[in-house]
């Protein structure tokens with residue numbers, strides 16, 4: 161069972177919004193443009209499920225690509241995040257916990273989706289592979305695609321924190337999910353899988369910006385903020401490589 165401080169940090173709407181602003185400002189390559197360019201083709205009439213939609217970054221992209229025959233269902237644990245996504249007649253929003261398969265099944269009913277997308281979210285589920293299999297069996301259309309995107313081991317900011325303050329196993333599990341859990345699963349269960357890698361760098365303007373960014377993540381959840389700033393000041397690094405991996409299967 162994940163600890164409460166970790167759950168609060170990963171579902172906080174305010175922290176997510178601030179993180180997205182900081183990401184947009186610091187990233188060398190625009191993550192969203194890369195993500196949308198690599199998405200599998202889908203029709204204007206497609207039905208799309210966005211798992212862990214947060215404040216709707218990808219949901220809004222999908223909505224802009226479909227017509228009134230299609231539809232987007234956006235699911236997140238945070239009602240506050242869902243509320244921040246503007247209403248749209250092509251959009252249905254559900255507050256639900258990935259860990260409660262039964263609730264998820266009841267909310268989605270008999271719907272089948274052409275794309276099931278999850279961007280930087282599905283690894284917060286305690287049993288992510290079971291969840292993927294459940295969603296695939298009941299909610300993915302026969303020719304549909306699962307699209308899962310998340311971090312890789314190349315995450316210099318998190319590695320820096322771990323090197324100094326030690327590991328938080330809950331966070332490491334999420335950072336490692338794509339390479340340690342998802343890829344081996346996909347390789348042994350699917351004949352085809354498209355993989356895309358984005359090698360990016362976050363470039364911050366000051367130590368204050370790094371520390372503010374960290375305050376909106378779970379990476380430094382249990383670290384004293386004064387100790388953290390002292391360390392960041394002594395370390396002086398403002399650029400951190402990070403890689404995103406997208407799996408389509």
Ligand SMILES: C[S@@+](CC[C@H](N)C(=O)[O-])C[C@H]1O[C@@H](n2cnc3c(N)ncnc32)[C@H](O)[C@@H]1O
Nearest residue numbers: 171212213214217236237238257258279281284
């Ligand atoms: C890093 S955010 C990504 C949001 C969005 N996809 C984006 O890229 O902006 C992860 C999202 O997963 C949601 N989440 C975390 N644990 C969850 C759970 N157990 N069930 C449902 N959603 C969850 C959080 O509330 C958060 O909105």
